[in-house]
Each structure stands twice: as structure tokens, then as C-alpha cells.
Amino acid sequence: MRNPAVLARQALTIDHISNGRLELGIGTGVHGRDPVYEMIGIEDWEGPERVKRFKEQIEVIDRLLRQSVSNYDGQFYRLKEAKMNPAPVQKPRPPLTIAAMGDNMLKIAAQYADTWNSYGSTDWRAPADIIFENTKTRVELIDKYCEDIGRNPESLSHS
Known part of the structure; x- marks a missing residue:
């Protein structure tokens, strides 16, 4: 850092x-x-x-x-x-792209990022269905955190 x-x-x-x-x-x-x-x-x-x-x-x-x-x-x-x-x-x-997976990092990304970057799992061997569910959960969370601070979730790009 x-x-x-x-x-x-x-x-x-x-x-x-x-x-x-x-x-x-x-x-x-x-x-x-x-x-x-x-x-x-x-x-x-x-x-x-x-x-x-x-x-x-x-x-x-x-x-x-x-x-x-x-x-x-x-x-x-x-x-x-x-x-x-x-x-x-x-x-x-x-523009800032912030990599975030955990809850606190997702909150930071919701507040400051122009683009949010994440990946499905810290375990590269995880099956696709687990990766999909993890990603879906994170998208729902970051959307909620955007809404919590009055930000339109659609204003945050995802990568």
C-alpha cells in the first residue's frame, strides 16, 4: 500500500x-x-x-x-x-476502480468508486455455481450500500 x-x-x-x-x-x-x-x-x-x-x-x-x-x-x-x-x-x-470483496471494502467502493472490480472466490478451484452465488450476493450488497448513501447503483460500473 x-x-x-x-x-x-x-x-x-x-x-x-x-x-x-x-x-x-x-x-x-x-x-x-x-x-x-x-x-x-x-x-x-x-x-x-x-x-x-x-x-x-x-x-x-x-x-x-x-x-x-x-x-x-x-x-x-x-x-x-x-x-x-x-x-x-x-x-x-x-476515474477510480476499487477492487472489493469483503463487506467493509464494498462500502468503500460504493462511496468512492466509479468502477467496482471483484471476482467470485478467493479459492480459484471453487465450482462455477459457488462463484456465481458469491458474485450475485456481492452485487446485491454493493447495490444496497449505494442506496444506503443515496447513490444510484447503476452509476457504479462493474468489472
């Missing part, structure tokens, strides 16, 4: 280089702890803390890409008069 201000700055640069073709895909990573993190010396967190950090990351990224000057005072990240110049090519910001 990257520093959200650095990631937002990198996304803004790519948005300009690509003339507004960036779609920023982001998620918490693998289900459970990621063994690669230890191999390359990056701190990893258990799922609940990772999701809390991710929520703040998305709040920071969204704010930085929408506003010319941003302030944020969270548990993990802070911004003080952070400036993002020039503004993004895409308005109001480059």
Missing part, C-alpha cells in the same frame, strides 16, 4: 501524459497477509487495519484529485494545504 499523496501525484502525472485516459485501479491487495511484502521489506497489516488504512487512502486520493488545495487529518494520513497543480485532465478527477 502506497502513500496516498504520492500515488495521487503519480496518477495526476499519468492523467496528463495520457491526455486524460487514466483509470486508477486500487485495492488492498491479496486476501490475508501478502508474503511478497516481507520479501521486499514493506510493512503489511492484518485485514481490518489494512481496510482502515485503505479507506483513508481513498479519502486522501479523492480529495487531492478533486481539490486544488486539500487538508486532511486522519488516523494514518495527514495533509496540510496540499496542492495538486495542474488540475487533472479528467473532471472531476480520473
Whole structure:
């Protein structure tokens, strides 16, 4: 998981280089702890803390890409008069694709994502009927979470 201000700055640069073709895909990573993190010396967190950090990351990224000057005072990240110049090519910001399977991540995706990305099962050997049911349940949940915050579920693309 990257520093959200650095990631937002990198996304803004790519948005300009690509003339507004960036779609920023982001998620918490693998289900459970990621063994690669230890191999390359990056701190990893258990799922609940990772999701809390991710929520703040998305709040920071969204704010930085929408506003010319941003302030944020969270548990993990802070911004003080952070400036993002020039503004993004895409308005109001480059689209965000958020990968989400669990309940808390689905709520975050419902609030911030332009596109929601998911897959049927953490078990790649799961039969098709299980994958279908898991996906159907997640679609129903994310639609409900959109409605809970006053968002039209059809405004959220699925991939």
C-alpha cells in the first residue's frame, strides 16, 4: 500500500501524459497477509487495519484529485494545504476502480468508486455455481450500500 499523496501525484502525472485516459485501479491487495511484502521489506497489516488504512487512502486520493488545495487529518494520513497543480485532465478527477470483496471494502467502493472490480472466490478451484452465488450476493450488497448513501447503483460500473 502506497502513500496516498504520492500515488495521487503519480496518477495526476499519468492523467496528463495520457491526455486524460487514466483509470486508477486500487485495492488492498491479496486476501490475508501478502508474503511478497516481507520479501521486499514493506510493512503489511492484518485485514481490518489494512481496510482502515485503505479507506483513508481513498479519502486522501479523492480529495487531492478533486481539490486544488486539500487538508486532511486522519488516523494514518495527514495533509496540510496540499496542492495538486495542474488540475487533472479528467473532471472531476480520473476515474477510480476499487477492487472489493469483503463487506467493509464494498462500502468503500460504493462511496468512492466509479468502477467496482471483484471476482467470485478467493479459492480459484471453487465450482462455477459457488462463484456465481458469491458474485450475485456481492452485487446485491454493493447495490444496497449505494442506496444506503443515496447513490444510484447503476452509476457504479462493474468489472
